[in-house]
Amino acid sequence: MPLKNNITFFLPDLENTFELPFISGGIKAGFPSPAADFDETKISLDHVLVKNRETTFYAKASGTSMIGAGIDDGDILVIDRSLEPQNNKVAVCYIDGEFTVKRIKIEKECVYLMPENKEFQPIKVTNENELIIWGIVTYVIKSI
Amino acid sequence: MYALVDCNNFYASCERVFQPHLNGKPIVILSNNDGCIISRSDEVKALGIPMGGPEFKVRQELKQKGVQVFSSNYALYGDLSSRVMKILEGFTPHVEVYSIDEAFLNFDGMKIEDYQDYGVQIKKRIMKWLSIPVSVGFAPTKALSKVANKIARKFPDRTQGSYVIDTEEKRIKALKWTKIEDVWGIGFRLTKKMHAKNILTAYDFTQPYNEPFIKKEMGVVGMRLRMELLGESVLEMEEPKDKKNIAITRSFDGNITTFDEMKERVSTFATVCAEKLRKQNSCCYGVILYLRKDKYKVEKQRYNFYKMETLPYASNSNITLSNLAVKMLKELFEEGEIYKKAGVIVTQIIPQDQKQFHLFEEENPKHQKLMKVIDDFHKKTGERKIRLGNQDLQRTWKMKQDHLSPKYTTDIKDIFTVKCH
Numbered sequence: 001m002p003l004k005n006n007i008t009f010f011l012p013d014l015e016n017t018f019e020l021p022f023i024s025g026g027i028k029a030g031f032p033s034p035a036a037d038f039d040e041t042k043i044s045l046d047h048v049l050v051k052n053r054e055t056t057f058y059a060k061a062s063g064t065s066m067i068g069a070g071i072d073d074g075d076i077l078v079i080d081r082s083l084e085p086q087n088n089k090v091a092v093c094y095i096d097g098e099f100t101v102k103r104i105k106i107e108k109e110c111v112y113l114m115p116e117n118k119e120f121q122p123i124k125v126t127n128e129n130e131l132i133i134w135g136i137v138t139y140v141i142k143s144i
Numbered sequence: 145m146y147a148l149v150d151c152n153n154f155y156a157s158c159e160r161v162f163q164p165h166l167n168g169k170p171i172v173i174l175s176n177n178d179g180c181i182i183s184r185s186d187e188v189k190a191l192g193i194p195m196g197g198p199e200f201k202v203r204q205e206l207k208q209k210g211v212q213v214f215s216s217n218y219a220l221y222g223d224l225s226s227r228v229m230k231i232l233e234g235f236t237p238h239v240e241v242y243s244i245d246e247a248f249l250n251f252d253g254m255k256i257e258d259y260q261d262y263g264v265q266i267k268k269r270i271m272k273w274l275s276i277p278v279s280v281g282f283a284p285t286k287a288l289s290k291v292a293n294k295i296a297r298k299f300p301d302r303t304q305g306s307y308v309i310d311t312e313e314k315r316i317k318a319l320k321w322t323k324i325e326d327v328w329g330i331g332f333r334l335t336k337k338m339h340a341k342n343i344l345t346a347y348d349f350t351q352p353y354n355e356p357f358i359k360k361e362m363g364v365v366g367m368r369l370r371m372e373l374l375g376e377s378v379l380e381m382e383e384p385k386d387k388k389n390i391a392i393t394r395s396f397d398g399n400i401t402t403f404d405e406m407k408e409r410v411s412t413f414a415t416v417c418a419e420k421l422r423k424q425n426s427c428c429y430g431v432i433l434y435l436r437k438d439k440y441k442v443e444k445q446r447y448n449f450y451k452m453e454t455l456p457y458a459s460n461s462n463i464t465l466s467n468l469a470v471k472m473l474k475e476l477f478e479e480g481e482i483y484k485k486a487g488v489i490v491t492q493i494i495p496q497d498q499k500q501f502h503l504f505e506e507e508n509p510k511h512q513k514l515m516k517v518i519d520d521f522h523k524k525t526g527e528r529k530i531r532l533g534n535q536d537l538q539r540t541w542k543m544k545q546d547h548l549s550p551k552y553t554t555d556i557k558d559i560f561t562v563k564c565h
Contacts, residue, residue: 054227055273057553063564071564076556081273092562097165099562120565132164 049139055082057135059092059099066090066101068116075142077101079135094132095123101137145259145282146377147249148289149232149266151225152277152297154245155183158224159214161275162552162560171212174199178215178544215545223553227274235266240381248286250381263296263306283309286379287372290328291318291346315375319347329369337361350374392416393434393487400483406435407470411534413488414469415462421490422519427458429492431465433472436485451476458494461511462518465490466532 050056061075069090071077079092087106092099093113102113102123111131113123125131151157155173160166170187174180180198191209193202199213206213225244232239238250256262263280270278279300281292288309295318296307309315325335327346341357343349349358350373358366371378392413400406410433421428430452437447451472459465469488518530550558 054230058556058559059562060559061564062561065564073564076559077562094164099560101562101564115564134164 049078049141051138052080052082055135056080056138059101061101061140065115065117065120066103069103070142071101071116071137071140072142075140077137078139078141080138081135083136083138085133085136090137092134092137094134095125095129097130099134104133145251145256145284146286146289147251147259147263147266147280147282148242148286148293149228149247149249149278149280150293150297151228151245152279153183153185154225154276155214155216155221156185156188157276158217158221159549161224163549164275166212169212170209171214172206173214173216174547176216178546182216213547215548217549217551219551219554220549224274224276228270228276228278231270231273232266234269235262238381248289248381259308259310260304260306263308264304267305278305280306281309282307283315284375285372285377287328287369288315288318288375291322291373294322294326312375316347319350319373320345322346324349327369327373329365334361346373388493389489389491390417390420390428390493391487391489392420393485393489395485396483399438400486401481403473403477403479406477406483406486407473407534409486410469410473410488411466411532413486414465415532415535417488417490418460418462418465418515419519421460421493422515425496426493427460427496428455428465428490429458429494430454430490431468431472432489432491433469433476434485434487434489435473435476435483438482438484449476452491454492457507458492459507459511460496461507461515462532463511463514464507466534470534 057079059077059079061071061077062073064073071090077092083089085091085104087104089104090101091104092101093104094100095113100113102115105112105114105122111125113125115122156171159171159173168187169185170191171185172181172188172193173183175182178199180196181193181202182196184193184195188211191211193205193209193211199206205211221244228245229239229241229247232247232249236249236251236254238252240248240250242248251259259282263282266280267278270276279293279297281289281294281296283289283292292307292309296303296305299307309318322345324330324338324343324345325332327349330338338344338349341354343354343357348354350370355367355370358370362369368378394409394413396409400409414431417428431454432450432452435449437449439447453468453472455464455468465488521530522528550560552558552560
């Protein structure tokens, strides 16, 4: 039988910041910890909140125009810049020299940036405005 | 096929990611300590403000012309650089990070119909995902891909930022267009020599009658470069290596004349070396101490002083490296002399997991645990707060950074604000 000598080397991922639990049971000559078999990795919020590490950024919300969308003053926004802007997505936009967060409404002829608070007016984006849809908000982190 | 992806005016582009109002505006980035200009936006290049010039010399001009000035924010640049490189890995598994803003790609074993279009895709994706503009040059060799990149960068309209050298005709045209000083690996001194020999372009460099001269001046490196420019690939993709040496050296603002002052500096340098070693999971055997006297005030000719010692075991502990550096300083330092510069260099670096156990002499195992605690604490607070007793808490790392932008991506306290009104 021919022998195959193929070895695949895997490099360790030293950058990984996801923590693994430390099994503190040690090796004893007594009864083993009944929980040792159930050791699993810890829950990491990074895994939940960050789908694309390279394109995810964080920002702080300031103001009340988006309280209807669950964004309150001081909340931390998780933004993924690799997602395509679509109708009804909440996006971080750069318009006329300022970063703002709004729900985007795409109509036939133009784009509206919609607030979610009756006290604020929608912004109609025309050719005269400079608009960059900077990234899509995927999560809101708030303390209660 | 190789490609070189180069980020355009990288540091300046990084500053614009979170400040889009600076798009189209002139900006410069200063080196550590706000010394010299190290990155310029295209608008600044057009104003004719030179690279590398000291800031104080052009301060007035910068102000007059409305140039926005930034201190270098390496936390931001480093983070965005690693994001760029990761995105490139989505285009080919073979990515060689060449510098903070450049990477070579290789496409062996891949079937790509249209390289020019592939380059445009790369450019578009990095622009959309990170707002970092890049240029892409494709060619059968690494040196030619650098040339192709320059063309893509120089003619963005005609090339869409992506250029391919894939025929003899294009190769020759490109080499004739490339000035010798812009060829990969030809620095200031070599340029002068080349000019003296009437070698003015990359094309001249490849001419057979210049071969003996290049061999004599540049040896095997020059011959390799020549082959590469002729279209024969001799330089392959390189695997990432850990640094062979780590050096921390600083010139002093004033003079250092007392042992205690110098001890504080040297101990700090050794500590930073140890931190860097731990960051790349390695240890060192060799430690070099370097001192420089004021060269105008020494009586004898000599003003540079070195001393090297080897540890009995490889280490990356602040305590071990600092103790050794201070021990060497005791032997090297001369009271009454004026010192201008000092440094600690660590060499003979090995990966931490290859550390061998020694029978007779071993580092106190408590060091490793202590260093872990210190590193974790510093990571958490973002500042170097825990220091050795011989490091002065008042004066360490007093870097001039008057124009520093926030650490938008690496410090939660510095994330940017979006308005909801």
